[in-house]
Amino acid sequence: MNSITRAARSLRAQWPLVLLAPLVLVALAPLAWMFLSSFKTPEDFAGSLLLPRDESGVALDRLTLANYRRALQELAPAMTNSAFIAGATAILAMLVCSAAGFALAMRWRGRSLASATVWLALIVPGPILVAPAYLWLSRLGLLNSYWGVILPAVAPAFGVLLYRQAIRQAISPETIHAATLDGCSPSAMLAHIVLPAVRATTAIFLLIVFMTAWNAFLWPQLILLSPDKMPLSVALAQARDVHFGDRGLLMAGTMISILPIALLFLLVDRPGERRARKRPRLESQRALVARLDSASSP
Amino acid sequence: MRARTSAMLLLALPMIAIVALFSAYPLAISLGLASQRTFGTRIATDIGAQNFLDAVSDPLLRKAAWNTGVFTFFSVLVQVPLALGVALLLHRPGVWAKGLVRLALLLPHMVGLAYAGVLGAVTFEKRTGLVNRALHDTIATDLDFAWLEVAPITTMVIISAWLYVGLNAMILRAAMGDIDPARHEAATLDGAGPLSRLRHVVIPAIRPVLALVVLLSVVGSIQAFELPFVLLQGGGVENRGLTVVTYLYQQGFEVGDLGYASAIGWLLSLVMLALIGAIALFSRRGDA
Numbered sequence: 001m002n003s004i005t006r007a008a009r010s011l012r013a014q015w016p017l018v019l020l021a022p023l024v025l026v027a028l029a030p031l032a033w034m035f036l037s038s039f040k041t042p043e044d045f046a047g048s049l050l051l052p053r054d055e056s057g058v059a060l061d062r063l064t065l066a067n068y069r070r071a072l073q074e075l076a077p078a079m080t081n082s083a084f085i086a087g088a089t090a091i092l093a094m095l096v097c098s099a100a101g102f103a104l105a106m107r108w109r110g111r112s113l114a115s116a117t118v119w120l121a122l123i124v125p126g127p128i129l130v131a132p133a134y135l136w137l138s139r140l141g142l143l144n145s146y147w148g149v150i151l152p153a154v155a156p157a158f159g160v161l162l163y164r165q166a167i168r169q170a171i172s173p174e175t176i177h178a179a180t181l182d183g184c185s186p187s188a189m190l191a192h193i194v195l196p197a198v199r200a201t202t203a204i205f206l207l208i209v210f211m212t213a214w215n216a217f218l219w220p221q222l223i224l225l226s227p228d229k230m231p232l233s234v235a236l237a238q239a240r241d242v243h244f245g246d247r248g249l250l251m252a253g254t255m256i257s258i259l260p261i262a263l264l265f266l267l268v269d270r271p272g273e274r275r276a277r278k279r280p281r282l283e284s285q286r287a288l289v290a291r292l293d294s295a296s297s298p
Numbered sequence: 299m300r301a302r303t304s305a306m307l308l309l310a311l312p313m314i315a316i317v318a319l320f321s322a323y324p325l326a327i328s329l330g331l332a333s334q335r336t337f338g339t340r341i342a343t344d345i346g347a348q349n350f351l352d353a354v355s356d357p358l359l360r361k362a363a364w365n366t367g368v369f370t371f372f373s374v375l376v377q378v379p380l381a382l383g384v385a386l387l388l389h390r391p392g393v394w395a396k397g398l399v400r401l402a403l404l405l406p407h408m409v410g411l412a413y414a415g416v417l418g419a420v421t422f423e424k425r426t427g428l429v430n431r432a433l434h435d436t437i438a439t440d441l442d443f444a445w446l447e448v449a450p451i452t453t454m455v456i457i458s459a460w461l462y463v464g465l466n467a468m469i470l471r472a473a474m475g476d477i478d479p480a481r482h483e484a485a486t487l488d489g490a491g492p493l494s495r496l497r498h499v500v501i502p503a504i505r506p507v508l509a510l511v512v513l514l515s516v517v518g519s520i521q522a523f524e525l526p527f528v529l530l531q532g533g534g535v536e537n538r539g540l541t542v543v544t545y546l547y548q549q550g551f552e553v554g555d556l557g558y559a560s561a562i563g564w565l566l567s568l569v570m571l572a573l574i575g576a577i578a579l580f581s582r583r584g585d586a
Contacts, residue, residue, distance in 0.1 A: 014394060016387035023384065024402045027464060030421050031405060033428045037420075049431055100313035106301040114310040121317045124325055125567040126521060127543055131550045131559035132331050133324040138339045155316035176301060186305040215410025217524045218543075222551060233412040237528045240416050247420050257413045265408060 038251040039063040045247055067248035068256075074243075075253055077228060078235035083260070085149055085220070085231055086213035092154040093209045094202060099186075100155070101163025102194050106176060122157035134222055148223040149231075153213060159205055166201040167194060207268045211261050232257050332564055334557035342557065349561035359562065361537055362545040365451060369541065370519035372455045377515055380459065381466035382508070386496070388467070389474045403464030411461075415528025418457045422446055450530055450539030457525060462518075466511050473507035474500060509581030513574060520570055523547065542566050 037045055044052035044062055052062040072079075104115055133152070142148035171194060179189050195202065217233045224230055230238075236253045243249050332349055336342040353359055384403065388396060409417065421428045422445040433439040445453045477500065485495045501508070523543035526534070532548065533540030542562065550559025 010392060013390070013392040016390050016393050017395070017399075020384065020387055020399055023380075023463075024399055026460065027402050027406050029432075030417060030428060030460070033421070034417055046426055049428070049435070096312045096316065099309040103306040103310035106306055108301045108306040109303045110307055110310075114307075114314060117314050117317050117322075121321050124321050125563075125570050127546060127563040127570075128328055128560075128567040129321065129324045130543075130546065130563055131556040132328040133320060134550070135331060135336075135339055135556055136324050136327065151316065152320040155313045160313060173301075180302065180305070186309050190309065211408070211410070215412060217410075217412035217528070218547070233410060233524075236416050237412055240419060240528065241531060247423075247426065250416055250420055254409075254413050254417050258409055261408045261410075 034251050034254055038067050038248060038255045039065070040248060041066070042246075042248060067252035070246075070249050071252035071256060074239060074249070075232060075235050075256065078230050078232045079256065081146075081224075081229060082214055082232040085146060086210045088146075089150050089153045089213040090206045090210040092150065093156060093159055094206060096154050097156065097159035097205065098163045098167075098195060098198070098202070099190055100160045101165075102167050102190060104160065104164040105167040105171075106173065118157050118160050121155065122161075130218070130222075137223065143223060144225045144229065145223070146229065149216070149220050150213075152219070153209075153216075156209065156212075159209065162201060162205060163198065166198045170197040203268050207264050210264060214257075214261060328560050328564065331557055332560040336554065336556040338554045339556065345557070349558050350565070352558070353561050353565055358537065358540070359542070359545055362533075362540045362542045365537075365539060366520060366522065366541045369451050369454055369522060370516055372451070373458050373519040374512060374515045376455055376459050377463055377466060378508070378512055380463045381470055381511065384463065384467035385470035385474055386500075388471050400464075400468065403467060405464070406461050407465045409461065411524035412528050414457055414461055415525050418453065418525070418529050419446065422453050446530060447535040447538075450526070450534045454522070454525055454529065454539065457529070458519065462515070466515070469511060470504060470507060473504040477503045506581060509577060513577050516573055516577065517570065520566070520573070 033050070036050055040048075040052055041062065041064055047053065052059045054062070100114070100118070104111060104118070137143060137148050140148075142151070175193060176189065179193055184192075214231075215233060216231070217237070220231045221234045221237075224234070236250075236257060239253055240250060333344060333346055334342040335345050335349070387393075388399065420426075422430075424430055424442050424444045427445075429445065430439070430441050430443060434441045481499050481503070482495060485499050490498065521543055522541045526539050526541050527544050527547070530539040533544055543566070546559050546562045546566070549562065550556050
């Protein structure tokens with residue numbers, strides 16, 4: 001087979017891209033439109049679909065940060081609330097789930113009871129709990145408290161099972177046994193043996209829990225009654241009611257709400273990328289060092 | 299090699315406490331609550347099973363149930379084949395820019411449901427929204443078509459598909475990648491073309507994961523609240539977009555009858571468990 005046939009065959013193999021292209025367009029179009037709209041004045045929003053235009057063509061100087069200024073003014077406290085709630089939930093959930101997952105990965109006398117608790121949490125449907133949990137939380141005095149939102153979310157069943165699986169694969173019972181013989185306390189074992197061994201799992205777990213807490217709406221809206229405690233999801237939804245004509249503001253607000261999650265995704269996904277492209281990276285590093293060497297020694 | 303019970307119990311205790319406090323106890327009082335009529339959290343009267351009787355004959359709940367059923371049905375009908383198709387397309391060898399396509403298709407699911415509600419409200423707005431303007435500019439449709447007023451369920455199906463097809467496709471593609479290549483080879487040696495291999499090798503092999511994707515879609519759609527509530531600001535015009543959980547929310551926290559809300563929660567959960575059981579049974583019957 002000569003190189004022309006090979007090239008033709010390789011080109012023919014790209015037919016899936018023809019079918020995937022419209023899907024990619026549909027996936028990206030609303031996000032791109034939202035991105036551009038967040039920088040446009042109301043006249044430009046109604047005037048052009050993508051970039052603002054004037055008589056001479058594309059008018060990039062008409063792009064503005066005013067929407068973001070207004071959005072931050074309105075939503076900054078809510079952003080801080082969301083960051084606090086999501087961050088606290090993620091960290092506490094990591095501690096609770098890794099500890100419980102560790103316990104479930106070992107064999108001990110009460111394990112089946114602890115396991116049953118996790119399955120209960122997994123199976124009970126959400127709608128059944130909304131009304132009674134609200135009543136119960138009001139009796140506990142947790143209404144209008146951040147802890148009323150954080151605490152119910154720090155023991156997600158999927159997290160316990162995720163850690164149990166990861167710990168089973170990463171750590172041998174012999175290591176634990178040796179540590180116990182050395183007089184290691186359970187919390188020390190968790191901190192020094194278990195958690196370092198499941199870093200990748202922890203990264204994914206933190207991302208998922210943070211994202212879930214950041215996006216949560218029903219429960220925070222019920223529990224956090226006062227405007228100063230409101231998270232971003234509730235505040236943005238309310239902004240939609242109050243500022244329904246101010247689309248620039250809403251688009252800027254939505255952009256702000258997506259940004260932290262997007263950043264976290266990029267941070268977490270890098271280990272995966274590095275594994276897939278290890279060799280070229282090493283070579284580029286070597287090339288860089290070589291160039292620096294030659295630059296420093298004239 | 300057994301571990302020390304006291305040490306393990308200490309580790310498992312926080313999880314057990316949280317589940318007991320925020321799942322088990324509310325579940326335990328939920329039926330009792332459902333047998334009451336409450337006015338907020340302080341006043342309650344016992345009414346036995348009246349809530350359940352009222353629920354069954356409640357026309358608004360029926361409408362919500364119908365809307366939720368339609369939304370769930372079409373959501374799954376649209377999302378699963380699309381996700382399967384995308385997975386198959388990405389599974390083809392030698393395709394360029396697979397990473398970029400993956401990234402683009404996964405981007406939407408990062409948008410939380412409440413934020414997707416706000417984005418959807420602006421995107422599907424008549425006259426100024428992206429959808430109407432793009433459709434008007436390309437195939438000259440009605441610029442004034444009020445998606446949110448006239449076709450809220452359709453809008454929600456579209457937004458849901460936008461959010462989750464990419465994610466589901468990646469899950470299915472991972473399952474496809476795990477198929478033993480020897481099975482593909484054996485089928486090819488037996489003279490099977492790509493379509494036949496799809497039917498006889500790929501689909502049976504990923505059946506459990508496919509069932510899981512369907513299950514997650516059903517469970518997610520049936521409990522829809524954030525998207526319709528934010529998108530339509532409640533139930534929408536003539537409650538065309540009212541879902542069961544939205545109705546539960548309205549009854550429990552706008553009207554204030556937590557007992558009725560609890561009863562609705564019970565009924566919805568029973569339906570959900572029945573559906574989960576049916577899907578699980580159906581997926582298991584396929585095992586040889």
